[in-house]
Amino acid sequence: MDLHQLTRELNSKNDSKIVLLVADGLGGLPMEPGGLTELETAKTPNLDALCQRGVCGGSIPIKPGIAPGSGPGHLGLFGYDPLQYVIGRGALEATGIGFELGPKDVAIRGNYCTLDAAGKISDRRAGRIPSEESAPLAVRLRQVKIPGIEVFVEPVKEHRFVVVLRGEGLGGDVHDTDPQKTGVPPLAPRAVNAASQKTADAAAEFIRQATKLLAGEKKANGLTLRGFSAKPALPSYEEVYGLKAAAIAVYPMYKGLARLVGMDIVGKAQTLTEQMEVLKENWDKYDFFFIHFKYTDSTGEDGNFSEKVKRIEELDAAVPAITALGPTVFIVTGDHSTPSFLKSHSWHPVPTLLVSDCCRYDGTKTFGERDCLRGGLGIFEAKYLMPLALSNAGRMGKYGA
Amino acid sequence: MDLHQLTRELNSKNDSKIVLLVADGLGGLPMEPGGLTELETAKTPNLDALCQRGVCGGSIPIKPGIAPGSGPGHLGLFGYDPLQYVIGRGALEATGIGFELGPKDVAIRGNYCTLDAAGKISDRRAGRIPSEESAPLAVRLRQVKIPGIEVFVEPVKEHRFVVVLRGEGLGGDVHDTDPQKTGVPPLAPRAVNAASQKTADAAAEFIRQATKLLAGEKKANGLTLRGFSAKPALPSYEEVYGLKAAAIAVYPMYKGLARLVGMDIVGKAQTLTEQMEVLKENWDKYDFFFIHFKYTDSTGEDGNFSEKVKRIEELDAAVPAITALGPTVFIVTGDHSTPSFLKSHSWHPVPTLLVSDCCRYDGTKTFGERDCLRGGLGIFEAKYLMPLALSNAGRMGKYGA
Numbered sequence: 176m177d178l179h180q181l182t183r184e185l186n187s188k189n190d191s192k193i194v195l196l197v198a199d200g201l202g203g204l205p206m207e208p209g210g211l212t213e214l215e216t217a218k219t220p221n222l223d224a225l226c227q228r229g230v231c232g233g234s235i236p237i238k239p240g241i242a243p244g245s246g247p248g249h250l251g252l253f254g255y256d257p258l259q260y261v262i263g264r265g266a267l268e269a270t271g272i273g274f275e276l277g278p279k280d281v282a283i284r285g286n287y288c289t290l291d292a293a294g295k296i297s298d299r300r301a302g303r304i305p306s307e308e309s310a311p312l313a314v315r316l317r318q319v320k321i322p323g324i325e326v327f328v329e330p331v332k333e334h335r336f337v338v339v340l341r342g343e344g345l346g347g348d349v350h351d352t353d354p355q356k357t358g359v360p361p362l363a364p365r366a367v368n369a370a371s372q373k374t375a376d377a378a379a380e381f382i383r384q385a386t387k388l389l390a391g392e393k394k395a396n397g398l399t400l401r402g403f404s405a406k407p408a409l410p411s412y413e414e415v416y417g418l419k420a421a422a423i424a425v426y427p428m429y430k431g432l433a434r435l436v437g438m439d440i441v442g443k444a445q446t447l448t449e450q451m452e453v454l455k456e457n458w459d460k461y462d463f464f465f466i467h468f469k470y471t472d473s474t475g476e477d478g479n480f481s482e483k484v485k486r487i488e489e490l491d492a493a494v495p496a497i498t499a500l501g502p503t504v505f506i507v508t509g510d511h512s513t514p515s516f517l518k519s520h521s522w523h524p525v526p527t528l529l530v531s532d533c534c535r536y537d538g539t540k541t542f543g544e545r546d547c548l549r550g551g552l553g554i555f556e557a558k559y560l561m562p563l564a565l566s567n568a569g570r571m572g573k574y575g576a
Numbered sequence: 577m578d579l580h581q582l583t584r585e586l587n588s589k590n591d592s593k594i595v596l597l598v599a600d601g602l603g604g605l606p607m608e609p610g611g612l613t614e615l616e617t618a619k620t621p622n623l624d625a626l627c628q629r630g631v632c633g634g635s636i637p638i639k640p641g642i643a644p645g646s647g648p649g650h651l652g653l654f655g656y657d658p659l660q661y662v663i664g665r666g667a668l669e670a671t672g673i674g675f676e677l678g679p680k681d682v683a684i685r686g687n688y689c690t691l692d693a694a695g696k697i698s699d700r701r702a703g704r705i706p707s708e709e710s711a712p713l714a715v716r717l718r719q720v721k722i723p724g725i726e727v728f729v730e731p732v733k734e735h736r737f738v739v740v741l742r743g744e745g746l747g748g749d750v751h752d753t754d755p756q757k758t759g760v761p762p763l764a765p766r767a768v769n770a771a772s773q774k775t776a777d778a779a780a781e782f783i784r785q786a787t788k789l790l791a792g793e794k795k796a797n798g799l800t801l802r803g804f805s806a807k808p809a810l811p812s813y814e815e816v817y818g819l820k821a822a823a824i825a826v827y828p829m830y831k832g833l834a835r836l837v838g839m840d841i842v843g844k845a846q847t848l849t850e851q852m853e854v855l856k857e858n859w860d861k862y863d864f865f866f867i868h869f870k871y872t873d874s875t876g877e878d879g880n881f882s883e884k885v886k887r888i889e890e891l892d893a894a895v896p897a898i899t900a901l902g903p904t905v906f907i908v909t910g911d912h913s914t915p916s917f918l919k920s921h922s923w924h925p926v927p928t929l930l931v932s933d934c935c936r937y938d939g940t941k942t943f944g945e946r947d948c949l950r951g952g953l954g955i956f957e958a959k960y961l962m963p964l965a966l967s968n969a970g971r972m973g974k975y976g977a
Contacts, residue, residue, distance in 0.1 A: 181642060228609040533917060535605055535613075535924050538946050551925070551946075553955030555640055562641030566923045573921050574638055575645035575658070576668050 178256065179415045181574060182562060186417040191503035191568035193418070193463045194454075195560075197252060198490050199245075199429075200472030200513025202525040202544060206480055213471075213480055213515060214526055215543040217487035221494035222507060222528065222542040229505075230534040231542070232552025233524025234560065236511045242522040246270075248510030249432045253465075254416070254561030255409060262435070263347065263404020269337050270431030272329055276406040281345045281374050284402040285328075285336040286353065287312065287395035294360045294397075299353065300334040301395040309334060312395055319384040324377050338381065338400065346371030347405030349378060354399075361399045374403065411437025412463065416565060421457055423450045424467035433465055447489060451496035458500055466497075472520075475513030483515050504531045504567045506560060507542070524554050531567035579655065580816040582975060583963055587818040592904035592969035594819070594864045595855075596961075598653060599891050600646075600830075601873030601914025603926040603945060607881055614872075614881055614916060615927055616944035618888035622895035623908060623929065623943040630906075631935040632943070633953020634925025635961065637912045643923045647671075649911030650833045654866075655817070655962030656810060663836070664748065664805020670738050671832030673730055677807040682746045682775050685803040686729075686737040687754065688713065688796035695761045695798075700754065701735040702796040710735060713796055720785040725778050739782065739801065747772030748806030750779060755800075762800050775804065812838025813864065817966060822858055824851045825868035834866055848890060852897035859901055867898075873921075876914030884916050905932045905968045907961060908943070925955050932968035 203213035236243040236251050237258065246267045247257035262270070265282035276282060287301035287309060301309075313330035316338075320326070324342035331337055348367035354360075364378035378400055389396050412420040414437070421441045422433030430440045439461070442453030450466055457464070468490055474483035497505060508527040511520050526547040537551030548554070552563070565571045604614035637644040637652050638659065647668045648658035663671070666683035677683055688702035688710060702710075714731035717739075721727070725743035732738055749768035755761075765779035779801055790797050813821040815838070822842045823834030831841045840862070843854030851867055858865070869891055875884035898906060909928040912921045927948040938952030949955065953964070966972045 178639065181639070185642075532609075533605055533915070533922070535945060536609055537949060549950060551634075551949050552640075553634070553925075553949070555955070559640035562639065563923070564641075566641045566643065571641065571643065571923075573643040573645050575648035575663070576665060 178254065178558060178562065179410065182254070182415050182565065182571070185572045185574060186565055186570055187572055188417050189569055191462070191570060192458070192500070193504045193564050193568050194466065194497055194502040194506065195252065195464065195564070196466045196468070196497065196505070196507045197249070198468045198471040198487070198507065198509045200475045200511060200520065201509025202512025202514070202521070202523050203475065203483065204514035204516040204523070206516055212544050213475070213483040214487055215545070217484045217491065219487065219491040219542055221491045223540065225494065225498070225505065225507070225528055225530050226539045226542045226546070228536055229528050229530035229539070230537045230552055231539045231547040231550030232527050233547050233554040234508055234527040234557045235524050235554060236522070236557050238556070240522050242520045243511050244520065245428055245510065246432065249429065251557035252508065252510055252560060253436050254558055255436065256558050260407065260409055262407045264402025265337070266404040266407055268331060268335070268402065269339060270435065271428040272331060272337060273427030273431060274327070274329060274337065274339060275434065276339070277341065278406060279341050279343060279345065281340045281347050281403055281405055283338040283340070283378070283400045285338050286399050286401065287334045287336070288361070288397045288399055289394050290397035296354065296357045296359060296361060296397065298394070299357060299399070304334050304394050306330070306332050309336070309395065312389065312392070315388055316385050318388060319381055321377050321380050326381065334395070340374060340377050340381070342377070345374045345377070347374070347403055349375045349403040351401040352382070352399045353401050361397065364400060378403070407435060409435050413437055416561065417570065418463040419461050420463040420465065421461040422465045422467070423453050424465070425450070426467070426469050429467040429469070438465060447493045451493055454497065455500065471509065472513045475515050476518055478515050478518040480515040504529065504564050506564060508560065524548070527552060527560070529563060529567065534567055579657065579959060579963065580811065583655070583816050583966060583972070586973045586975060587966055587971055588973055589818050590970055592863070592971060593859070593901070594905045594965050594969050595867065595898055595903040595907065596653065596865065596965070597867045597869070597898065597906070597908045599869045599872040599888070599908065599910050601876045601912060601921065602910025603913025603915070603922070603924050604876065604884065605915035605917040605924070607917055613945050614876070614884040615888055616946070618885045618892065620888065620892040620943055622892045624941065626895065626899070626906070626908070626929055626931050627940045627943045627947070629937055630929050630931035630940070631938045631953055632940045632948040632951030633928050634948050634955040635909055635928045635958045636925050636955060637958050639957070641923050643921045644912050645921065646829055646911065647833065650830065652958035653909065653911055653961060654837050655959055656837065657959050661808065661810055663808045665803025666738070667805040667808055669732060669736070669803065670740060671836065672829040673732060673738060674828030674832060675728070675730060675738065675740060676835060677740070678742065679807060680742050680744060680746065681807055682741045682748050683805055684739040684741070684779070684801045686739050687800045687802065688735045688737070689762070689798045689800055690795050691798035697755065697758045697760060697762060697798065699795070700758060700800070705735050705795050707731070707733050710737070710796065713737070713790065713793070716789050717786050719789060720782055722778050722781050727782065735796070741775060741778050743778070746775045746778070748775070748804055750776045750804040752802040753783070753800045754802050762798065765801060808836060810836050814838055817962065818971065819864040820862050821864040821866065822862040823866045823868070824854050825866070826851070827868070827870050830868040830870070839866060848894045852894055855898065856901065872910065873914045876916050877919055879916050879919040881916040904970070905930065905965050907965060909961065925949070928953060928961070930964060930968065935968055
């Protein structure tokens with residue numbers, strides 16, 4: 176049973192407001208056994224006060240023991256089963272740089288590589304060429320012309336770039352051209368199915384012209400293409416929840432993920448304070464607000480415990496601006512944990528807090544990993560947050576008579 | 577993996593007794609943040625004493641955030657995945673009025689409607705005609721005769737009635753005739769598949785004759801038919817658990833639901849005290865007893881917090897009559913929450929208590945929402961209660977060698 180089958184059938188509209196505040200990588204770990212996590216260390220009077228009239232729990236992004244990337248982490252929070260809905264690597268890469276994919280697009284992740292005199296790959300990442308050197312190459316590759324197809328080339332970090340082919344009848348299923356080893360030439364693009372033959376042909380033509388354009392380069396004189404993918408077919412928030420939704424994010428990746436589920440991207444905020452202003456300005460126009468805060472993740476990735484603590488305190492300071500608007504349902508969570516101790520995304524349940532008038536207060540006093548474990552939401556899969564949000568907002572009818 | 581595949585393979589018989597006491601809509605909410613729920617407010621010395629030698633938890637009827645109707649709520653408690661086993665609307669309506677469906681039956685929910693001179697619907701609910709006026713119409717419709725098919729018509733509340741067609745080869749898949757709007761005539765019954773063509777034809781004939789019989793009525797001069805459904809194919813308690821099961825309920829709906837899973841309906845109790853007498857009388861004849869107590873739900877639906885508290889105390893007072901019989905496993909739970917605060921069924925986990933000699937006591941002191949959250953059963957889906965009951969009764973072998 177698809178959860179969206181239930182939300183599609185049971186949702187109803189009212190004038191409630193739901194706020195989903197996502198502190199990326201919120202969950203953490205102590206730096207030594209018996210210590211406190213970043214969140215437990217941080218002074219969070221506003222979040223603690225919310226706990227005292229809310230219900231808490233630990234959100235499992237995918238399944239126990241599975242650490243997610245940003246894509247599946249957010250899909251889970253948005254209520255899209257991250258094991259069912261998969262965003263192709265090309266589409267995620269394009270989304271991450273803010274490229275707005277359309278229905279006729281195939282997105283492809285490109286890598287520059289080094290080819291020897293015989294055309295065999297001697298370095299799969301072109302010596303990890305720095306971004307300053309690789310960015311102009313992407314601009315150069317825009318000279319590629321393919322009849323009937325619009326070609327976009329965008330630089331990404333170091334040896335990476337994105338190609339988007341736009342045209343009629345372009346299927347998204349083409350095998351990678353990266354042979355995953357050196358000493359052999361790149362593979363030719365091969366279509367997985369007949370519907371993708373035109374894409375494979377266009378990719379072959381792209382490679383032919385691009386290799387000519389790169390011929391004079393020392394390091395980046397070749398390329399491989401990976402992760403061919405059409406725009407993922409995600410039903411919209413309006414379709415599955417009956418919600419008019421807005422995203423207030425700073426980074427392109429999170430705007431892109433929100434756009435894929437049909438949220439409007441509102442404002443041009445660069446700071447959390449500005450995000451709060453955008454929220455206020457748009458309060459009357461939407462039912463649902465996704466607010467993304469990046470720095471709890473990036474400080475965790477850096478292994479910077481004390482800086483992550485500070486960023487959590489910055490987040491806490493923004494809470495009153497949200498509560499002042501009187502949301503019907505206010506959720507604070509993360510898309511995954513990013514413990515400074517691990518310097519990476521992790522699988523640990525994410526501290527989660529839901530406040531509404533009917534949330535069944537659970538006696539939690541402070542917002543932290545251990546308190547959340549004993550909370551009324553229990554340890555639950557992230558994909559259930561949206562049905563919970565809808566129900567707490569009075570937007571869900573009952574299942575069966 | 578179907579849970580019943582496991583219970584079918586692993587169950588074994590012994591002379592244990594299992595009691596499932598269902599307080600309908602048991603779970604609640606405080607009336608203000610930080611307050612106590614109905615169950616937390618009620619004085620429940622007997623249930624608290626059971627907690628002190630039992631294990632507690634919070635039962636999720638369907639999935640987090642999904643509030644169930646009585647049908648799916650009870651199926652979950654009975655261990656039938658409520659998303660897998662769906663009882664059609666017609667079958668549930670028939671069940672609710674105590675009509676015992678047989679294998680050759682198709683149950684249909686009927687609505688009286690008002691037709692204008694052109695035969696178009698002007699009121700889909702016949703002005704919500706009162707039950708006193710509508711009940712005689714159902715009796716009149718029993719005059720309908722269809723060759724080779726037995727026709728039953730039973731009154732329900734206000735503009736509603738139930739039709740059951742009984743005969744050979746009647747498939748249950750026919751589209752609703754209710755166009756869901758006014759200004760158009762009712763739709764003709766259309767079969768969804770070839771196996772239901774005979775049903776569609778019989779329904780058309782029913783409508784033809786019934787419309788004649790209703791022609792003189794001012795409000796209820798027409799009808800629509802909805803929720804065509806055969807008797808749901810639910811395996812019996814004997815089949816899936818090896819249990820000879822009895823139901824001790826007052827209301828037809830719960831007797832009907834129990835009958836659908838093969839329980840015997842025993843006694844004619846009208847009060848909880850009488851239900852306890854029926855239990856005692858039948859103690860030696862069955863392995864499993866389902867006892868249904870309605871009033872924790874109806875008081876919650878009324879928003880009557882203090883009356884719900886009283887009903888919980890009434891329930892508590894019945895507990896010694898059960899423990900006196902020495903059940904091997906005694907479970908107290910609800911099919912869903914019905915907080916007085918919401919005046920409706922809700923999605924919140926239902927306080928649940930299981931007592932047996934091997935239940936692993938969890939230190940819970942009192943029976944209430946917040947205590948149950950910290951209990952040894954955790955927050956679990958209702959469908960797992962039956963395997964837990966069987967295991968605690970020594971009726972389940974191990975899975976694999």
